[in-house]
Amino acid sequence: MTASAPARTAAVLVIGNEILSGRTKDVNLGFLAEQLTSLGIRLREARVVADVEADIVAAVNQTRAAYDYVFTTGGIGPTHDDITSACVAKAFGVPLLLDERAVALLTRHYPPGQLNEARLRMAQVPQGASLVDNPVSTAPGFQIGNVFVLAGVPSIMQAMFGGLKHRLVGGPPILSRTVSGFIAEGTIAAGLGALQDRYPQLEIGSYPFFRQGRFGASFVMRGTDAGQIAAAAAELKTLIHDLGAEPMEMEPA
C-alpha cells in the first residue's frame, strides 16, 4: 500500500462572466473533477471567477499557495475579454511576453496574412511558462509553476488536459464504492455516523434520491485502502438490512 504517500490536492478556477450570468452552463469542472480523482489528486476547491483582473489575480494567488495544482479554464482567446494570461502573469509578478514557440505554431496554422495582432495575443504567455499543446485549434495553453492555464471551450480544454496529464504527480488512487437503499437518511443517520467514526480514514457521504416513486439514499465510501472500503461496505449493508431495507451495490436507475 501507498498509504504513506502524501495526498495531492488541486483547485479549479473557471474564468468567465458567461458562467456567472447563467448564459453558459459549465461542464469543465465536472470533467476535471473526474480526471483528477482518477489520477489520485483530490480536487479540494473550485471557483467561478468573473472577467475582472483583481478577482482573477487574487484567486490564482490564493489557490496556488494552498494546493499542489491549479487549473484555470477560459479567457485565453483573441478578444478583449480574454484576460486570463495577463492576470496570471500579474499574479506571478512576471511580464507577459510573446512566446516564439507559440508564434511559430500560429504562423504554421493560419493562412498568410491572417495572423493579425489579435491572434498574436494568443502567443503571449508569462515569462518562464511552458506551453500546453492544443491539438484542436493550435493556440496553446501554458503552465507556470503549479498553475495550468487551459481553454474554456470544453473540447479544447479536454484535449489540452490529455496532453498535460503526464506532467502531474498523482497520489495513491482514490477508490470509491457506492451502496444504496430505499431508506430515509434520517433513519440511517445515527448508524452511518457511527460507521464513519469507526473508519476515520474513509470519507463517507450520504446522498438522498427520489426514484421509482420512493425516497432512498446512496452512501459513498471513498479512500485509498481497498480493504477498509470493503469492510465498511459490508458493515453498511448489514446496517441497511437491519433497518428493514435491501442494500444495493448501485443506485437504482
Added chain:
Amino acid sequence: MTASAPARTAAVLVIGNEILSGRTKDVNLGFLAEQLTSLGIRLREARVVADVEADIVAAVNQTRAAYDYVFTTGGIGPTHDDITSACVAKAFGVPLLLDERAVALLTRHYPPGQLNEARLRMAQVPQGASLVDNPVSTAPGFQIGNVFVLAGVPSIMQAMFGGLKHRLVGGPPILSRTVSGFIAEGTIAAGLGALQDRYPQLEIGSYPFFRQGRFGASFVMRGTDAGQIAAAAAELKTLIHDLGAEPMEMEPA
C-alpha cells in the same frame, strides 16, 4: 432610467465533496445564476467548497463581506456529513440552536416516533436566523444576515429560492442581447475591442462556437441601458457585415 441605483452583487457557495469528486454534476449554480440575473443581481463569484469546516467558514466569511448576498447549497440534511448549518453559525460567531418553529414543522411532518435525534439536527439554525420554507420535504433552510442557506437537492433548492425571492432587493434589470455570426474571433477582435471601448458601461463578451461544420462566435452585450445595448448591437451588426459575414440575432442551432 435607474442607472444610478447601486448594482447588487451575490456569491454562491456550492458545498459538498460529491461535486469535487465528480460524482455529482452541479446544476444549482446555473439555476441561481439565471434567477439572480433576472432579479438584477449580479452573481460575481461562485465556489465549490469541500465538506471541511475550516473551508466552509472561510468561504462564508470572505463572501459575505464582499457581496450583498450569499447563497449556499448543500449540507443541511440529517447525516454526519451535513455540517453547513454548524459552519455558518461558527462563521457568524453565534451558537447553533434548536429552533422551535422548525421543530414544530418537523413534528407535524413525521409520523409519531420518527422525529429522531438525527432528524432534529435539521431544526438547528444559528441564533438570530430566520427560516426559509421548504415546500418539498419540510426541513427548512434559513437566512442569517445576508447569507441564505439552502438545500443541495435541486428540486428543494429551487422551491426554497422561489419562497425567499421576495426578501431580495434587486438592482436595475440586467438586459442582454446576443448577436452571432460565422466569423472567427480573431477576425473581429480588433473591431470588437473598439466597440467595447465606445460602450464602457456595457459588458461585451465573445463566445466561439462550432456549428454546422463552421466556426463562428456569439457576442453578448449586457447592461442596464436598453438604448445603449440597441446602439451597440446595430454597430456590431454593421461590423460583422463589413467583415463579410451575416449577423444573426440568435445563435444557430
